[in-house]
Amino acid sequence: MSEAQRYCREKHTDLATVDSMEVVKLLNNMAGQYNQSAWIGLHDDRDTWKWSMSDPSFYGPGETEFRPWEPGEPSNGHDEQCTYFGSGGKWGDFDCNFPLWSICFDATGPDATFVLINSRMTWTEAQSYCREHHTDLASLRNQAENQQIVDLSIVTGYRTWIGLYRDSWKWSDGSNSSFKYWADNEPKLSALKVCVAAAFDNSGKWEDLDCGVEKPFICYGPVPVSMKVIKVRVEKPNGVDLNDPAFLDAMLVEAKKNLRAQGLDDNVQLAWRKQPDGKVFHKEEEKKRDEL
Incomplete structure (x- = not known):
């Protein structure tokens, strides 16, 4: 690959x-x-993690990368794409469809107030709930905010959803x-x-x-952006059948060489436009001059 x-x-x-x-x-x-x-x-x-709260103005330098994972986490299992906050403030990845308690937050300028939701929901359900009733599922930007969650004593020993996830x-x-x-x-x-x-x-x-x-x-490759039709006139063919497929192919090869020499790349496609009778070239009738 x-x-x-x-x-x-x-x-x-x-x-x-x-x-x-x-x-x-x-x-x-x-x-x-x-x-x-x-x-x-x-x-x-499986290594791309991002926050449910995506507004870049909410995060300072390096704060979107704050990750106090538990030892051995994230396991990056295919079915473990959401993040829980565990005992002692350590994080792990987990099956998003498993119902857990969750932590929402309310953002007031650069500050955040965290709220424990002691009702079991899947990660997606928790995200919807937090966005409807608060700002979003919790984003934890630094150790001080991580400690705030630890200090919610009821959380100790429980796994709770926070807003970090990956769409792998x-x-x-x-x-x-x-x-x-x-x-x-x-x-x-x-x-x-x-x-x-x-x-x-x-x-x-x-x-x-x-x-x-x-x-x-x-x-x-690039999508063609335009199509141009160019009329070609050939004088004195010297017995050559202008509609012979070999002659037509040879003319296209020469035309493409000329275009390449003018700086056009190989993505230019050339083709003959055939008339209703299947022929490309037709003999022009000589125009009669008006008699004075």
């Missing part, structure tokens, strides 16, 4: 982002009779598309590092694989 990503970035734009069924259909048509799988740009980035599926080009097209029973999440391939023997549906597996891959 890393080799494919590097190649796509050097030669094109990046590994393919598949963000709609239209793109799925395009790739399936492109694959034709190819019936194996190929890398696309989706991968599981990432597109290589940074796209934030949430479109998914997994095959049945995917993702399996069995490998240590997981990357995604489109399986063209299964309608282009996605499967997760070890990132170190060697596979074909799909890049994408």
